[in-house]
Amino acid sequence: MCAIKIPxxxxxxxxxxxxxxxxxxxxxxxxxxxxxxxxxRGEAYDYLLGEKTTEFAKDAEYAASALLLVxxxxxxxxxxxxxxxxxxxxxxxxxxxxxxxxxxxxxxTVKREKLIEKIFSGSNIERKKEERIPFLESKRAFxxxxxxxxxxxxxxxxDGDRTEALRKMGKNVISIDLNPLSRTSQTATVSIVDNITRxxxxxxxxxxxxxxxxxxxxxxxxxxxxxxxNLRKTINLIKEKI
Amino acid sequence: MCAIKIPxxxxxxxxxxxxxxxxxxxxxxxxxxxxxxxxxRGEAYDYLLGEKTTEFAKDAEYAASALLLVxxxxxxxxxxxxxxxxxxxxxxxxxxxxxxxxxxxxxxTVKREKLIEKIFSGSNIERKKEERIPFLESKRAFxxxxxxxxxxxxxxxxDGDRTEALRKMGKNVISIDLNPLSRTSQTATVSIVDNITRxxxxxxxxxxxxxxxxxxxxxxxxxxxxxxxNLRKTINLIKEKI
Numbered sequence: 001m002c003a004i005k006i007p008x009x010x011x012x013x014x015x016x017x018x019x020x021x022x023x024x025x026x027x028x029x030x031x032x033x034x035x036x037x038x039x040x041r042g043e044a045y046d047y048l049l050g051e052k053t054t055e056f057a058k059d060a061e062y063a064a065s066a067l068l069l070v071x072x073x074x075x076x077x078x079x080x081x082x083x084x085x086x087x088x089x090x091x092x093x094x095x096x097x098x099x100x101x102x103x104x105x106x107x108x109t110v111k112r113e114k115l116i117e118k119i120f121s122g123s124n125i126e127r128k129k130e131e132r133i134p135f136l137e138s139k140r141a142f143x144x145x146x147x148x149x150x151x152x153x154x155x156x157x158x159d160g161d162r163t164e165a166l167r168k169m170g171k172n173v174i175s176i177d178l179n180p181l182s183r184t185s186q187t188a189t190v191s192i193v194d195n196i197t198r199x200x201x202x203x204x205x206x207x208x209x210x211x212x213x214x215x216x217x218x219x220x221x222x223x224x225x226x227x228x229x230n231l232r233k234t235i236n237l238i239k240e241k242i
Numbered sequence: 243m244c245a246i247k248i249p250x251x252x253x254x255x256x257x258x259x260x261x262x263x264x265x266x267x268x269x270x271x272x273x274x275x276x277x278x279x280x281x282x283r284g285e286a287y288d289y290l291l292g293e294k295t296t297e298f299a300k301d302a303e304y305a306a307s308a309l310l311l312v313x314x315x316x317x318x319x320x321x322x323x324x325x326x327x328x329x330x331x332x333x334x335x336x337x338x339x340x341x342x343x344x345x346x347x348x349x350x351t352v353k354r355e356k357l358i359e360k361i362f363s364g365s366n367i368e369r370k371k372e373e374r375i376p377f378l379e380s381k382r383a384f385x386x387x388x389x390x391x392x393x394x395x396x397x398x399x400x401d402g403d404r405t406e407a408l409r410k411m412g413k414n415v416i417s418i419d420l421n422p423l424s425r426t427s428q429t430a431t432v433s434i435v436d437n438i439t440r441x442x443x444x445x446x447x448x449x450x451x452x453x454x455x456x457x458x459x460x461x462x463x464x465x466x467x468x469x470x471x472n473l474r475k476t477i478n479l480i481k482e483k484i
Contacts, residue, residue: 026275033265033268033275033278037279040284041286042286044282044283044286181484239484
């Protein structure tokens with residue numbers, strides 16, 4: 001295994017620190033090797049976006065915060081990479097939103113699932129997977145009752161199949177995915193095209209700002225957001241940057 | 243560690259088979275975890291290029307084959323990912339070109355270097371690193387006399403620093419890098435923007451085709467190739483695809 005030692009002054013410090021967290025996650029058994037490859041794909045798009053939160057991503061994060069707060073039964077669904085990169089931030093967000101966290105792994109092993117659930121043990125975590133998402137073949141279909149009846153699911157770093165299946169169930173899906181062209185981004189209700197290490201802190205700060213807003217005001221913020229248009233602008237931004 | 247079992251009929255079979263080779267490479271100690279992330283970055287660009295060799299990549303591969311054949315002292319420099327993905331192909335190419343293979347690792351350990359050298363033990367492999375590339379701080383600067391005096395170096399999956407340093411030494415550098423915007427692609431003499439699993443077989447087939455060509459004909463093929471223009475066309479292609 002290789003380790004990278006990088007001084008804080010390095011121009012790509014943040015990106016390299018993130019990589020180190022994932023490498024450490026692999027050593028702890030939290031992150032899957034496939035997760036490292038997926039992270040690399042994200043890095044390529046982050047590079048094209050200038051490695052910062054775009055104004056369009058900020059708009060999506062603002063709308064997503066309003067949607068999470070106004071939802072009756074929101075749930076946050078996490079995987080290995082999310083757990084390695086922003087565990088405290090996800091716990092903090094789940095407290096503000098008052099919603100459970102549920103672990104759902106693409107390359108699931110019971111051992112890895114238990115390790116990750118331990119990370120979120122201070123949070124309101126859903127463990128019992130008694131229901132099944134229709135239109136989804138894989139074991140990822142097994143979910144808790146809470147997620148099954150939820151109205152909104154925040155799925156950072158989700159795959160397209162599951163996003164589509166959740167949408168088919170009539171749920172609002174908030175995705176965090178650096179590829180604006182992915183099936184996940186193209187299918188979600190609110191598609192946040194941003195690095196998860198920047199997106200989740202932004203969701204925390206917007207949710208804190210809005211947590212005492214009236215439901216009708218939250219609905220208006222969410223209603224004013226046009227996801228298709230926002231994605232189009234992000235794709236155009238990448239075209240310009242290239 | 244996670245394994246992916248994929249049927250041949252799967253639309254992304256090639257891409258997933260490649261991932262499996264790298265995951266296996268990690269388990270064998272050949273591939274570095276950082277190498278998986280780097281591969282993911284490549285995957286993102288490959289996706290934007292349609293996961294096939296573009297006509298511009300083919301032109302670069304044709305020119306690169308001519309340049310390798312007409313060079314007096316070409317060398318192939320390989321890293322962990324190259325060794326996991328196309329070991330036999332690199333050996334075959336080094337035989338046609340009649341040039342040595344040298345291992346150079348970004349995250350170097352003696353153990354990993356020895357493991358990789360063993361993979362190429364049937365080839366003309368350079369082990370003694372007695373010279374040092376100027377303008378390069380890292381340990382990657384240490385190279386064999388053969389590479390030090392070479393006129394052309396094929397560097398599949400190289401980093402920008404080393405490509406620049408080799409260019410400053412006046413060498414021709416042939417890169418294989420899926421990101422046409424990378425410093426490596428922008429600095430190389432011939433920049434092949436293609437997946438290494440497709441590029442090396444193409445180099446073998448073109449080199450076989452041209453191996454009896456006269457030096458002047460090879461020089462003409464290489465001379466007719468405009469790398470800057472070729473890169474520009476590839477970047478425009480990505481823009482169109484997005």
